[in-house]
Amino acid sequence: MSQKRILLIDDDPDLRLALRLPLEASGYAIFEAGSVVEARTAVKEIKPDLIVLDVMMDTTTAGFQFALELHNADPRSEFNEFSQVPIIMLTAIHSTTPLRFAPDEDYLPVQTFIEKPIDPAILLTKVRQFLGEEVT
């Protein structure tokens, strides 16, 4: 089975490193994008099997908007072929953040959330789950 490709979209290189290390150690091919703009091209070039996306980048909702763009059900969308790629969203959302969502809400364009700081074990569990791999 070929190596699964994961695209990390986060504007913080240090956090990308914290994500990359456990994922690489687990045998995934890791690609990075530092902004939504970079991510738009990267998605098409890399054709990832899974995306890890930070919810807050340039604006508090940039990541969220990108996820909506990607998972757009419209067949004419330029990202149509990626509409089924699972997205794990990183949140550092505290109870005081004005924007609140819970993963069980149907309309959200992401599959799950992971809270910062990143716990490598949780990250790996969720990645495996959404790549349809056996959870060991």
Add this chain to the structure above:
Amino acid sequence: MDRSTSSGSNNKVFEIPIPGSRTLVEAELVDCVAWLIRLRWFVGVGVLLGTWGMGALFGLHAPVVPLYAIGAGILAYNLAFYLVERGFTQTSAGTIAFRRLSVWQAVLDWLAMTMLIHFSGGIESPMIFFFIFHIIIASIFFSPRTAFGFSILAAALLSGTALLEYYGILVHIPIVGFLDMPLYQNSLYIAAVLFFFTSTGLFSAYLASSIQERLRRREEEIIRLSEDLQRATVRLQTLNDGARVINSTLDLPEVLQRFVRNTVEAMGVRACSIRLLNKETQILEPVAVNGLSQAYLNKGPVDAATNPVARRVLGGEVINIPDAPNSTLLQYPEEARQEGIRSVLSAPLLGKSGPLGILRAYAVEPGRFSREDEAFLIAIAAQGSIAIENALAFKAIEELDLAKSQFIRTVTHELRSPVSVVHSLLRTMTTGYAGQVSDQQMDILSRASRRVDYLQKLIDDLLDLAVGKADFWKSEMFEPVDIKAAVKKVVTRFEPISQEKGLLIEFLDETSPGVTRVLATQDGIDRIFNNLVSNAVKYTPPGGRVTTKLSILGDKARVMVEDTGIGIPDEAMDHLFEEFYRAPNARNVEREGTGLGLTIARDLVLRFGGSIQVERLQGAGSRFIVNLPVAAPS
């Protein structure tokens, strides 16, 4: 009755407490009518007894039948007057009814008097002197002119009777045995009696009227004074009530609004306004108004620097403008005219550090405000100034607290992100994903990681604290939260760690089946009980027990978190909910704690309209009791 009552809508305050809303003068008339009726019983009985005694005791002979008839007649019509008067009093009839009754009394009394004289010898009657009483009574009741009229009428009635008898037109009915020789045809005697009777009558009328007039003036003075006194009492009462009401809140708009309303009521005026000085712009901004139109308020800016009245009032003067539309002092006389305002009284609101603004009363009558009104407005302004200053100070403190909380929020939000990255990076090393590390390196990394953990928790707590203080959670964001489910979820969360530690953790539901909801936020409720249960678990040694109990107490949901832990020392009881406070024995159990958990819990409980208490349990252990109001079923 008084100029202050004619202002329309506010008479109520000055109403003099007499049944049927009569003035004191009117009440006097009513009393007088009743007094005369009481007096007349004696007159009627007196006529009957006199008629009997005349024959029985003195052996005099007169036609007793008409005299008895007159006596009975007096008693009969007096009974009628008595019944009518009682009816008037019960129905609180108007003054006019009583005045009419008094006229009828006079008419019948005079008729009875004239007949009595006729049947007791006409000009020879010894009873003619009784007419003087009637003249005096008329002088008491009526104006001096009417009293003189009555004395002339008395003279006319007497002379009419005398002359008719003199010429034989009317039969002369003497009292036999009273006079040796008849005098009713002695013209000199008649003339003399008539002359002296008339002059005595007129003189009596003059004397009685003069005395009555003086008494009446004095009485009116007393009445006016007592009305003034009553009004002053009402004002003082209002002032006193006002002080209580105004000082019962620290909410500035509420303080100001109550203040203007009280002033309008206490002074019985059309309107009242407060303008507070904006220290930066020097504009006096209208902040509370009662009784003025929006159009008048929008008349234009009142600049403390240029407005002549404002400048003087802010300097401490009271300015009384009796004729506002034609005043040269007022900046907006035309607008005052359109608003129907004739008098304006302005007093300064003076704070400890200088003028706060202007209190103004407006009336529709010209020259409405007296010296007493000026003194009253100063008093009320002084009282209001204290309340306003308190509210302003309170507002400033609240704003400061809010600014502080916002600052903490901003800072902690900024801190949170890098700390969480450091945390994430350290974890890649401690979990071995960043390659092998030596034991010593691992030890160092673990220590660093633990410190960062604490830092993260501190930041989160600070953020919670700032949020609890800040007005972040508006009550419209509250939702009905299923308290049973929420508390149970928290307890379940701590089951694994309790088992690991060897604690018994339990949740007891003492509510009846069905859902109990409180108006709060899901996160807030979770945070409150997370903090309480986590403390209980943390500070209870292995083998102990942590019990969380939910019950309903009236309209409150009560959650008790009890433990058999280390307990709370005496000296810690008063400080437990203070920010950053940690009990000495808590430090021994866990070195690093933020000391914010209970503060956050308390702030949240208060925000949701509840209360929180702590009790020490016998032996060791503690009990935290949270009461939250149950939400009304939607």
